[in-house]
Amino acid sequence: MLRQILALAFIFVCTTIAWVILGATISSRTYGSNEQLQGRVASTWGTSQQQSPPTAAYFLNDVENSTTVENGKVVVHSQTVQRQVFLPVEASRIRVNFHLNPRQKGLLWYSTYAIDFAADYTFRNDTAERQSIDFRLKFPAQKAIYDGLQMKVNEQTVALATDDQGTVGRATLGPGEIGSLQVAYRSQGLDCWRYQLGEGVAQARDFMLTMQTNFRDIDFAEDTLSPTSKQLIPGGWQLTWQYSNLVSGFQIGMTMPAKLQPGPLAGEISYAAPVSLFFFFFLMFIITTIRKIDLHPMNYFFLATAFFAFHLLLAYLVDHISIHAAMILASLVSVTLVVSYLRLVVGLRFAALEAGTAQLIYLVLFSYAFFWKGFTGLAITIIAIITLFVVMQITGRIRWSERFAARGGVPVPGVG
Numbered sequence: 001m002l003r004q005i006l007a008l009a010f011i012f013v014c015t016t017i018a019w020v021i022l023g024a025t026i027s028s029r030t031y032g033s034n035e036q037l038q039g040r041v042a043s044t045w046g047t048s049q050q051q052s053p054p055t056a057a058y059f060l061n062d063v064e065n066s067t068t069v070e071n072g073k074v075v076v077h078s079q080t081v082q083r084q085v086f087l088p089v090e091a092s093r094i095r096v097n098f099h100l101n102p103r104q105k106g107l108l109w110y111s112t113y114a115i116d117f118a119a120d121y122t123f124r125n126d127t128a129e130r131q132s133i134d135f136r137l138k139f140p141a142q143k144a145i146y147d148g149l150q151m152k153v154n155e156q157t158v159a160l161a162t163d164d165q166g167t168v169g170r171a172t173l174g175p176g177e178i179g180s181l182q183v184a185y186r187s188q189g190l191d192c193w194r195y196q197l198g199e200g201v202a203q204a205r206d207f208m209l210t211m212q213t214n215f216r217d218i219d220f221a222e223d224t225l226s227p228t229s230k231q232l233i234p235g236g237w238q239l240t241w242q243y244s245n246l247v248s249g250f251q252i253g254m255t256m257p258a259k260l261q262p263g264p265l266a267g268e269i270s271y272a273a274p275v276s277l278f279f280f281f282f283l284m285f286i287i288t289t290i291r292k293i294d295l296h297p298m299n300y301f302f303l304a305t306a307f308f309a310f311h312l313l314l315a316y317l318v319d320h321i322s323i324h325a326a327m328i329l330a331s332l333v334s335v336t337l338v339v340s341y342l343r344l345v346v347g348l349r350f351a352a353l354e355a356g357t358a359q360l361i362y363l364v365l366f367s368y369a370f371f372w373k374g375f376t377g378l379a380i381t382i383i384a385i386i387t388l389f390v391v392m393q394i395t396g397r398i399r400w401s402e403r404f405a406a407r408g409g410v411p412v413p414g415v416g
Contacts, residue, residue, distance in 0.1 A: 007297035008281060015304045016274040019311065023270040026315050030107040030263030037105040042143060045103070045112045046188040049140035050251075052196040053204075054181060056087040056123040058131040087133070090178075091122035091206035094195070098213045100256055107263025107319050111191050111256035118184040122206075125173035133173050137183050138166040144187050152182040192221050194253035201249040209252055211239040221253030260371065262318035262326070269367045270311045275380070277307050279362040279387060286391055287354050289403055299345055303338060310334035310363060331364045 060083045097116040102109050125131050135151065135158070142164060151158055151169040158169035173179045197204050211227075213236035220226060225248065227239040241252055281300065288295050310330045317326035338359050342351035361383065369379035 004297060008285070008300055011297060011301050011304050012274070012277065012281065015277060015308060018308055019270050019273045022308075022311060022315060023267050026107070026263060026267040026270060030261075030267065037108065038110065041103060041105055041110045041112065042190055045110075045190060046144040047141050047190050048192045048194075049115070049144065049187065049189040050194040050196055051117065051140040052138050053089055053092065053198070054121055054135055054137040054183060056089075056133050056135050056179065056181065057084045058087075058125075058127075058133050059084055087123045087125065089121055089205070090124055092119065092204065092208065093121075094119040094209040096193075096195075096209065096211045098193070098211070098215075098254065098256075100213070100215045102259050104262075104319075107266070108261055109259040111258050113189055113193070113256050115187050115189060115193065116184075117187065119182070121181040121183075123173075123179045123181060125175060125177050125179065128175050130172060130174050132170060133179065134168055134170050135179075135181050136166055136168045140187070140193075141189065144189065147186040149185040150183070154180050155182075192253060192255045194221060194224065194251045196251050197246070197248065201247065204243060204246045204248075206244060207246055208240065208242040211237075211241075211254065213237050213239070213254070215257055217257035219255045219257060221251075221255045223250055224253035225250045260323055262323045265323060265370055266311075266315050266318050268370050270315065272366075272370070272380075273307065273311055276362050276366045277304060279366070279384070280307070280358055283358050283362070283387065283391070284355065286395060290395065290398065291350075293346055293350065295345070299342075302341055306334050306337035306341065307359075307363060309337060310367075327364075327367065331367075334363060335359055 095116075095118045099114040099116075101112055101114060103112050104110070123133070123135075125133070133153075135153065137151065139146065149160070149162075149167065151160055151167065153169065153171035156171070158171050160167045160169050162168075171179065195209060196202075197207075212233070215236050216232075218237055218239070225241060228242050229240045231238045231240075280303070284295065284300070284303070287293070310333070313333055314326050314330040317329060320326075321329075335356060339351045339356050342355050345351075366380065366383065369376050369383075372379060
């Protein structure tokens with residue numbers, strides 16, 4: 001009996017080493033190419049975006065005087081200097097629509113999105129003279145596309161001059177005249193989107209931003225303001241940030257939800273596989289001891305390889321098909337290997353009922369626990385406690401010294 005237990009321990013250790021190597025290989029495949037793949041996604045789709053409010057400014061010519069001493073005389077020099085004067089934003093009405101469209105590269109999903117941005121800003125020429133105002137909209141990201149870019153002032157389309165920083169349109173406002181600036185574009189981004197109220201601690205008067213998503217799993221970026229109201233709509237949310245006179249150093253932001261990552265998930269399942277195999281071996285050992293079924297260590301070795309086949313197949317399927325389809329296919333293959341093998345060793349009833357059920361619980365259900373983010377540890381703990389309870393109840397009246405002595409003698413033939 002002792003030699004059999006030592007043989008099982010040796011098989012368990014060897015399989016554990018294989019799982020560690022497999023997990024390291026998955027991690028290398030996942031994160032070794034992540035930077036390169038993320039760069040490819042960013043180059044074809046776009047990077048994360050941070051939009052800031054537009055600016056409106058006019059130029060004043062100021063005369064600056066300076067004095068020098070020449071040949072013992074004080075000489076006054078006059079120089080005309082152009083000074084830029086900014087108009088404050090008096091009101092903001094911003095509408096943002098997000099369309100999440102994740103893309104998979106290798107073993108990772110990337111949260112790519114399309115955005116429709118439209119906004120109305122109000123400025124006032126608070127001078128007593130007619131001014132030529134430059135309206136500048138800074139682009140939220142340099143590596144991005146901007147389709148349908150337009151700028152209107154008081155419903156009149158203005159010509160745009162665009163550089164790598166943004167676009168500028170010019171319009172004239174009379175003394176005390178209000179200028180309504182309307183901007184709109186369609187773009188694409190990655191991972192998150194932010195709206196910056198201003199540099200550092202900024203003020204926003206008569207401000208309202210309405211955000212509509214086509215996803216329910218919303219998550220606000222760090223150091224950002226929570227919406228003042230939210231409403232559930234078909235397929236997503238409508239979020240609103242509305243303030244009469246806000247002073248804050250925080251931004252408004254949305255982090256796009258991430259899909260289940262095939263690579264990291266397959267790695268986690270592989271690293272935890274020894275726990276799964278330990279439960280299975282433990283239960284098989286208890287059942288065969290109670291029912292006096294002789295399973296040789298070589299039989300346990302083949303069972304361990306069937307478990308390993310599940311994780312090996314899963315690791316190389318997840319970058320070709322969905323993680324759920326890969327789990328189903330790998331589970332079917334592994335369960336088929338175990339049941340068809342034990343059918344020959346012990347019998348169909350034991351293979352399908354005891355062994356098959358145990359594998360469904362300790363391999364398939366155990367692996368699916370990693371899909372329940374935040375509940376994985378609790379699910380595994382519950383499985384372990386239930387297993388312990390059932391085994392203790394079944395074996396409570398067994399005299400192990402007699403049963404081990406019987407197992408140490410002449411093997412009892414397997415039952416079908």
